Amino acid sequence: MLGRTIEVAPPKANRNDPLQIIKSRKRTHGRPATIAGPMVRYSKLPFRQICRDYNVDIVYTPMMLAREFVRNAQARISDFSTNEKDTPTIIQVGVNNVTDLLRFTEMVAPYVDGIGINCGCPIKEQLREGIGCALIYNEELLIEMVKAVKDKYGDTLRLETKIRIHEKKAPERTLNMCKQLCEVGVDWITVHGRLRTTRSSEPVDLDAIKYIVDGLKEYDVPIVANGDCFTTKDMEHIAEYTGADGVMSARGVLSNPALFAGYDICPWGCVERFINYSVEFGGLPFQLVQHHIFCMFENMKVNKNHMKTLMTTKNMFELLDFLDSKFDIRRPNDQEFGERVEIPYI
Template sequence: MLHAQGFVCNANYQKENLYCDVCPEDWPLIVQFCANDPKVFVQAALLAQNYCDAIDLNLGCPQMIAKRGHYGAFLQDEWNLLQRTILLAHKKLSVPVICKICVFPEIDKTEQKGPLSGAAFWEHIKAVWKAVAIPVFANGNIQSLQDVEHCIQDMGVQGVTSTEGNLDNPALFEGRSPAVWKLAKEYLDIMWEHPCPLSYIRAHLFKLWHHTLHVHQQL
């Protein structure tokens, strides 16, 4: 997720996050922005669209940083603002526009925030899929490849994404669950081949080891 205002104003931010070498395995590539101003979002998207396959507006982030910045799930009640944002993006961009959303407590309203993260409500996702004429991707409760298959079969959606599950086990979509030390070794080998900031490495290793270190606290 990139900050739209920062991307528009900071050339170094652009270079570090998108205007840099990517390996073929990174494609197809979707660039996600957080934004609360239609013009700023579209301006950032126009700068990014030649470097990706689609632009995503994040309306799903439930974290406190999103609340402080007034973006993510905390924009979902502002329907007029969101409509103006998406219509402007649809008009100006040459790549598809995607919105990642969180559910409302009411299933009918979801078809149209839940600021708290937790288990996904697949019935809400199914209701969205039935209510719209555009592709719908499901997200949530995906911890294995079997979950992916069940989600597509039960919901009828066009695709499935994973956030926390994929961070815990990057081999999820290959149907593998290797020991965390093997995943960490594989990740570090890739890191040496494709260097990245230390903060990224630290964050990924933290996610890989988090559950294991809760059990093996002596480590």
């Protein structure tokens, strides 16, 4: 049963340990751990589930502001829903003080497999609040927050930090911060290989990630590499070049949730599965359903006129009618539902 509010949803009975997944995937699967990163608005329950259908080991929620989440019941209802299959899930938090973090952690701990502190968001509004990327320039606070959570929960709750790198002239600052995080018990560190000011259109700095991986070999703390993963070949290259234990993709899986399953182009089955999960789970605003399908269509190079028409639909009924009129779209009880690769134009 879908938990609409975390106050009444039952805790998960079957938990997965994301740390052991990250540490073991190279040995058990011959590849790095595959991770769908947090995306504002988009990493909701239906999308998390479709990622799991295509070889994604760990999925993140969107970033949630600790202060709003703790104080506002409406924020909790709109931001976080889960169910018994939603595992392993890491809930990402934007936070700037220990008190809010501990309160947030207490509320969400029974329903997730780990918490990730956002230390990489470069948005100016977040920086002004001391959230996101501001934390890599406030190392003492970041270390204090990690230590407070790990002192209280130990290994019963996994804690990650997702960071960007400091200026290129000071790589040792990033490495020293990571060493301090390891010493206070962080379970793994995700490194987005860009500066606070680096645009996503600029290449990710794999050398910076490799520098951190190499510099932390004395610690038993995995590193996840983030940035510019759009295909399986990207994943393999990033992992081999940096030595990272896991590879995270955000924009890549948004347009192609099946990229970690070896599909360079989003297969049609993703569309059918996503629609089914959106209807089954509910709670996803129509505009988000529409935009998810648009992103997949864009990756698949669907007829441009069809894409334009898609964006004119006003609700789920219109969207389903449109899809049925242009494509052979299957339902869950139909043969080959969620399995076809090519676009089934009518």
